[in-house]
Amino acid sequence: MSKSEMTLTEKLLARAAGKESAAPGDNIWVDVDVLLTHDVCGPPAIGIFKKQFGEKAKVWDKDKLVIIPDHYIFTKDVYANRNIDILREFAKEQDLPHYYDVGTDRYKGVCHVALPEEGFTRPGEILFGTDSHTCTAGAFGQFATGIGNTDAAFIMGTGKLWVKVPETMKFIFEGEIPSYIMAKDLILQIIGDIGVDGATYRAMEFAGDGVMRMDMEGRMTLTNMVIEAGGKNGVIEPDEVTYNYVRQRTDKEFHPLFNSPDAKYHSVRVYKSQDLEPMVAKPHSPDNKATVSEVKGTKLTRAYIGSCTGGKLSDFVAAARIIDGHQVSLDTYVVPATTQIANELYTEKVNGRTLIDIFAGAGCKIGRASCAACLGGPSDTFGRLQSDEICISTTNRNFPGRMGSKAAQVYLASPYTVAASAITGVITDPRDYLPVETTV
Amino acid sequence: MKIKGKAFVLGNDIDTDQIIPAQHLVYSLENPEEKKFYGRYALSGVPDIQSGLPKGNIPFTREDAFESDFTIIIAGSNFGCGSSREHAPFALQVAGARAVVAESYARIFYRNAVDGGFVVPYETDVKLNDKISTGDELVIDRETGFLYNVTTGDEYRLRDLGDVAEIIDAGGIFEYARLKKMV
């Protein structure tokens, strides 16, 4: 394949493999810039690393390993707590500079949001993580994907991993996004259109002025959920918005890459932003799409605002815009992704009131920064669905049992839609609570 | 080499929360006393009516057991979607499964199954989960690439494993890398 036909993903992988070019289907070995792990997959990865490289082995580059415990943090489960002990011990033994320990000022919360906050998501780089939503970081113009414990242990020892170069599917949003539509609506629309295996083994690239006018948090919501369509990685070309975000958080130099002018895609799909509708994914699959109008009035028992895809500051600002001046009629759980966001709930204001005032005043339950009930977790997890609840959630997965009980039903939706539904107790169109602005 | 045993049949989009529910991810993967729980809870997240098709309501691992009576999992498309947890193919292996035969896989599950040497992930061009029943006696012949259903007498061609056959034959990515003198 000629260099002038390469996509951004192909170029990222080719450069990391020290090659002029790379084509879809090539199996290549790449050098890794950052390896991320957390409390669920870190301990087994460390176990495999020691077994394979020896008890005394040192990781390939301690500056490139980032360990962020976030999944099972505030629980009495002894096994879960033991996992944190294993991470702490390993960080000490390896003298790791980027370990964010529980119970200290350094504790961060959900890794995919903490990683950019700490400046680890840099355009042009290669990131692997032992978590499927590692693809979130593709919003920064890097190649980022999830791997298992064995692959992570291999990287810990060698700094390398084999990758099959994926084809790229391109999704273009033309025109300004309507005010009542959020990034979550875009990605739920796409997943509903192509299915939960519609992008298996492929890269998903997001483009068009609708996307490029989004801030980094909106872009991260898109790339976060490519895995829900089976995608290997999500990617967005970096621009000034990206550079500003990254430069404010790290001094480290980075070298962005872009699509070639004649890049060859697997497919290109164009959406008119004006035509978008608020969307949900019905139980029990992220591709079980419906417009909010189709399911409005569906009875609910709980609302949940949190996770790496729906627990960022902008998600809470959106929810607060709707909730301000109302009471919630459902059990409504608010879980900031990171400790930084948890603090910002006390400083960020909507209509002159802080977010915490708005949520607490409306009767929401506020949790501590972590993954919490996004993946169910131990039985004492904050917000976990324990029985046949019907929950509307800003999280990314609604497979059976994902948020706890197999008997529960989960609808996925944008923070706007979740907030509006929390007020009424049934699935509600956010336009009922937002002034409809006409856009050009 | 041949893989023999009983079939356990499942539908489409079996995600990793169904293969091993998140609350069970806390046990040690090394300590034999804890590790065996991955076998007990393997596929315990599958809704009862879809567990062991076509009839359903068949647990993969009986309630009082740590190992399954089933050796070969037959599934539809997108097997192993969802999280990156390597505990998923690991749990299947601990339960005693040796191979999965599906129409397609989610890529992280596929990669984990291969790189960790847990189960052999075969693909087929035709849908088999409506042709094979839970409990059928199967034989996979790795050399010929055929799956034989001893119970019904049918046979099916499996898709070639391609590039990853080398890693599977070596027993995982570390063994492969050693053979190739990479580590």
Ligand code: SF4
């Ligand atoms: S918030 Fe949910 S999706 Fe995100 S890393 Fe945590 S468990 Fe996974």
